Structure formats: structure tokens, C-alpha cells
Amino acid sequence: MNQIPGPVVLVVEDDRQASDLLAEILGERGMRVVQAFTGPDGMRLAHTEQPDLVLLDLMLPFKSGDEVLRAIRERSQVPVIILSARETTRTKIDLLNLGADDYITKPFDIDEVVARCEAALRRAGGSAAPRTLHRHAGLELDEDALTATAGGVDLALTATEFGLLTALIRDPRIVHPKARLYAEVWGEEYGYDERTVNAHMHNLRRKIKNAVDLDPIRTVWGIGYTLREQ
Numbered sequence: 001m002n003q004i005p006g007p008v009v010l011v012v013e014d015d016r017q018a019s020d021l022l023a024e025i026l027g028e029r030g031m032r033v034v035q036a037f038t039g040p041d042g043m044r045l046a047h048t049e050q051p052d053l054v055l056l057d058l059m060l061p062f063k064s065g066d067e068v069l070r071a072i073r074e075r076s077q078v079p080v081i082i083l084s085a086r087e088t089t090r091t092k093i094d095l096l097n098l099g100a101d102d103y104i105t106k107p108f109d110i111d112e113v114v115a116r117c118e119a120a121l122r123r124a125g126g127s128a129a130p131r132t133l134h135r136h137a138g139l140e141l142d143e144d145a146l147t148a149t150a151g152g153v154d155l156a157l158t159a160t161e162f163g164l165l166t167a168l169i170r171d172p173r174i175v176h177p178k179a180r181l182y183a184e185v186w187g188e189e190y191g192y193d194e195r196t197v198n199a200h201m202h203n204l205r206r207k208i209k210n211a212v213d214l215d216p217i218r219t220v221w222g223i224g225y226t227l228r229e230q
Contacts, residue, residue, distance in 0.1 A: 006030040006031045006032050007030075007031050007032070007051075007053060007121050007125075008031070008032050008033075008050070008052050008053075009026055009032070009033050009034070009051060009052065009054075009055060009117065010033075010035075010036065010042070010045055010046055010054045010055070011023060011026075011033055011034070011035050011036070012036045012039070012041075012045075012054065012055065012056045012060065012065070012068060013035075013055065013057040013083065014038065014057060014059070014060050016037065019037065022110075022113065025110055025114060026117065029114060029117075029118070031117070034049050034051060037061075038061045038062050039060040039062050039065070039067060039068050040062050040063050042054075042056065042063075042068045043067075043068050046068070046071070046072050046075075046076065046078070047075060050076075050078075051078060052079075052121060052125075053079050053080075053081070053117060053120055053121055053124070054072065054078055054079070054080045054081070055081050055083055055113075055117070056069060056080055056081065056100075057082075057084065058084040058086060058095075059084070059085075066095070066098065069082075069095065069098050069100060070098060070099075073098065073099040077156060077158045077159065079101045079120040079124050079158065079159045079160070080100050080101055081101060081116060081117065081120060082095050082100045082102070082104065083104050083106060084104075085105065085106040085107075086105075087105050089195060092195070092199075093199050096196065096199035096200060097202065097203060101120055101158055101159060101160045101200075102116055102120060102160075102186070103196075115187070119186060120159065122187075123159040123163045132144075132170075134169040136169050136172045136227055137172070137214075137227055137228055137229070138150055138212060138214065139169060139216060139227075140152075141165055141169050143166060146162065148162060148165055149211075150207075150208045150216075151214075153211035153212065155207045155211060156207070157204065157207065158200075158203075160185060160186075160200050161200055161203060161207070163184070163185040164185055164197075164200060164201060164204055165204060167184050167185060168225060168226065169227065172226070172227035173226070173227075175223055175224055176225055176226060177224040178192075178194050178197045178198075178223075178224045178225070179192045179194075180224070181224060181225070182196070182197050201217070204217070205217050215228075216228050
């Protein structure tokens with residue numbers, strides 16, 4: 001019997017010991033791991049291997065992780081999880097605004113990395129639940145095809161942005177608390193991080209506004225987000 005190939009994970013990490021550990025553990029969870037040890041190699045393999053997920057260190061030889069992330073986002077909306085010893089809030093927000101889907105601070109707990117990888121792959125691949133075509137306020141989201149448009153213009157959303165818009169458009173008339181959005185999109189296994197929700201919602205709104213010069217998402221201060229009436 002032929003086995004279904006597992007998801008491809010690109011690990012871009014110059015610390016070979018850390019990279020080998022990630023490759024071993026993720027491989028045990030059924031993932032096929034491709035390793036890159038420099039920024040240019042990471043950019044090349046992200047293009048040629050077309051991975052399902054990228055784990056990206058920031059401090060890389062020859063090209064920084066920031067540059068690799070920008071290059072990936074020019075071609076692809078593949079989920080990208082940043083691994084870095086930088087702990088400042090500003091760094092995290094800047095990287096989320098560049099298109100990173102998640103951020104893990106070094107030294108990391110390997111079980112947390114595995115859980116976040118699996119959650120990112122679930123978000124990117126959707127769920128087994130029945131899917132629907134949603135339309136609201138000029139937005140159209142197809143859960144089956146994993147596409148979203150505004151005014152007929154493709155939004156090219158990341159998996160995380162798609163997850164947020166899906167949560168809003170499934171029930172557009174209620175206010176979605178930020179903590180509930182975080183649990184739905186990132187998974188219950190992580191502690192709630194309001195700044196992460198805000199940063200990804202900012203990116204989602206920017207893409208919609210660039211497409212149709214409208215902002216159908218309404219902020220309910222101190223609570224969360226909802227969609228405006230049509």
C-alpha cells in the first residue's frame with residue numbers, strides 16, 4: 001500500500017545541532033524535513049521545494065531571516081514560524097507585519113515547536129468539517145478552495161489571515177473577542193497573545209483596503225472585531 005507523503009517542512013537554521021534536533025523530532029511526527037543553513041539556501045529551497053511550512057531563524061549567514069521572509073512572501077503565502085533569541089515586542093510585531101505567522105523565542109521547548117508546527121499546518125490545510133462559500137460586505141471566502149477576494153480581487157492571504165477572516169465571516173453579525181479568535185485560529189494549546197491578533201488583523205485589513213479601498217472589519221474597542229453591515 002502506498003503511504004501518503006507527509007507535509008514538507010523547511011528548517012532554515014544555521015545552528016546544525018538545533019536544526020538536526022528539529023529534523024529528527026518533526027520527522028518522527030511524519031513530516032519530511034528539508035534543511036538550510038544559510039539565508040540564500042533558505043530562499044532557494046523555499047522556491048524549489050515548495051514546503052508546506054517554514055521554520056526560520058533570524059540570525060543567518062549571508063542573508064538575514066528578515067530578508068529571507070521578505071523573499072518568501074514575494075512568491076508564496078506558505079506559513080512561516082520565526083525562531084529567534086530576540087524577545088522585544090517591537091521585533092515580534094515587525095516580523096508579524098512582514099508576514100510571519102508565528103514567533104517562538106529561543107531557547108525553545110521542542111514540544112511547543114512541534115505543537116505550533118502542527119497547528120500551522122492545520123490552519124493551512126483546513127479541517128475535515130463541511131466547508132462553505134461565504135459572501136458579506138463585498139468579501140467572498142471559499143473554505144473549500146482556500147481563496148478569499150474583496151470586490152473580486154484576490155487577497156493573497158496567509159494561512160493565519162485566512163483563518164481570522166474565516167472566523168469573522170462565518171458569523172459576521174457578532175463581536176468576536178480577541179481571546180476567542182486566538183483560540184480558534186492558533187489553537188487552545190498556547191497562551192493568549194493580544195498583540196499577535198492585532199498584528200495579523202492589521203495585515204488583513206491592509207490587504208482588503210489595498211484591494212477595494214474599504215475596511216469592512218470593525219474594531220470594538222476593549223473586546224474584539226466584527227464585520228460591518230453590508
